[in-house]
Amino acid sequence: MSAPNKSYDPVEVEALKPEEIERMRDEALAAFAAAGDLDALAHAKTAHTGGTSPLALANREIGALPPQAKAAAGKLVGQARGVVSKALATRQAELEAERDARVLVEEAVDVTLPYDRVPAGARHPLTTLMERVADVFVSMGYEVAEGPEVEAEWFNFDALNFVPDHPARQMQDTFFVQGTTPEGTATTGDESGVVLRTHTSPVQARTLIDREPPVYVVCPGRVYRTDELDATHTPVFHQIELLAVDEGLTMADLKGTLDHMVQALFGADMKTRLRPNFFPFTEPSAEMDMLCYVCRGESVGNPDRPCRTCGSEGWIELGGCGMVNPKVLIACGVDPEKYSGFAFGFGIERMLMFRHNVEDMRDMVEGDVRFTRPFGMEI
Numbered sequence: 001m002s003a004p005n006k007s008y009d010p011v012e013v014e015a016l017k018p019e020e021i022e023r024m025r026d027e028a029l030a031a032f033a034a035a036g037d038l039d040a041l042a043h044a045k046t047a048h049t050g051g052t053s054p055l056a057l058a059n060r061e062i063g064a065l066p067p068q069a070k071a072a073a074g075k076l077v078g079q080a081r082g083v084v085s086k087a088l089a090t091r092q093a094e095l096e097a098e099r100d101a102r103v104l105v106e107e108a109v110d111v112t113l114p115y116d117r118v119p120a121g122a123r124h125p126l127t128t129l130m131e132r133v134a135d136v137f138v139s140m141g142y143e144v145a146e147g148p149e150v151e152a153e154w155f156n157f158d159a160l161n162f163v164p165d166h167p168a169r170q171m172q173d174t175f176f177v178q179g180t181t182p183e184g185t186a187t188t189g190d191e192s193g194v195v196l197r198t199h200t201s202p203v204q205a206r207t208l209i210d211r212e213p214p215v216y217v218v219c220p221g222r223v224y225r226t227d228e229l230d231a232t233h234t235p236v237f238h239q240i241e242l243l244a245v246d247e248g249l250t251m252a253d254l255k256g257t258l259d260h261m262v263q264a265l266f267g268a269d270m271k272t273r274l275r276p277n278f279f280p281f282t283e284p285s286a287e288m289d290m291l292c293y294v295c296r297g298e299s300v301g302n303p304d305r306p307c308r309t310c311g312s313e314g315w316i317e318l319g320g321c322g323m324v325n326p327k328v329l330i331a332c333g334v335d336p337e338k339y340s341g342f343a344f345g346f347g348i349e350r351m352l353m354f355r356h357n358v359e360d361m362r363d364m365v366e367g368d369v370r371f372t373r374p375f376g377m378e379i
């Protein structure tokens, strides 16, 4: 073994002097401690532990040392590098914990803040109310039936026992699409004109022709009359019509059905009354009133408690009803000796007006969302 080469003595190599290693180690520790975030620490890591860092260069010097000097120098540098790498890991963990805590605070969601979204629309209250009424009957086993709005005059009038000179057939009430004479009277006999249906009753006739009794249907839909649009009239409005044809149906079944409907829509103790009236397609026919759901009749003869909803009359007129006229049954191929039926119908606009205090019918057709939005999705 040769004598130690003086020029390779560790103390003679500047980078491997113990105080120099100590300085490198302390500089690295100071740099890690000073790193305020993970980016700064990444830079310090490269500078103090990377391939060109002072400690890595010092480590490289060891290889050139004589064998007997390598162990001591290796231990010195190895210890320093161990301390540096442990300090780096500790600081890394500290800064990651700080970042996670900060992210939790910065990205916290305040669920009480008002949100900024496109406001949800609302269904039109006429649609919602019409479906609500239809649902009452569907829950009793009725089916929803629909028919065309552009309707054969025969279905709209003839099948329903409107005589040819009935005033409803005149031009001032009905939109004729085709089939009128120059004088404005409807065609009669085999030629059927075409009208915009003036009521939902033609669906009754279509249903009776289409299927065998028993028939239980509810027919909601849009109807047309030649009215000017004002606070209480509109040329396009909505009706809902009910038809039941079965063996042994009587006015008592009709009355019970009407009572159930108003109770489902207005409350458990509601009731109805019938007043005699005339419609071509029912016999006997009645006007149907329901108890005023606001005052329950208590405003009658009680000036201290007037009721605006019913005009202190105690009752609200709702619609027309009656037993299906045997002539209608015959026209639709149903044997009136075997079957009887009842029908009734009313206007949805009118019910919306008194049920929700809508004072002007024009609000319902002008499409202003400020009118429809408060109704939301359910009424």
Ligand SMILES: [Zn+2]
Pocket: 292, 293, 294, 295, 296, 297, 299, 307, 308, 309, 310, 311, 312, 313, 314, 315
């Ligand atoms: Zn009242």
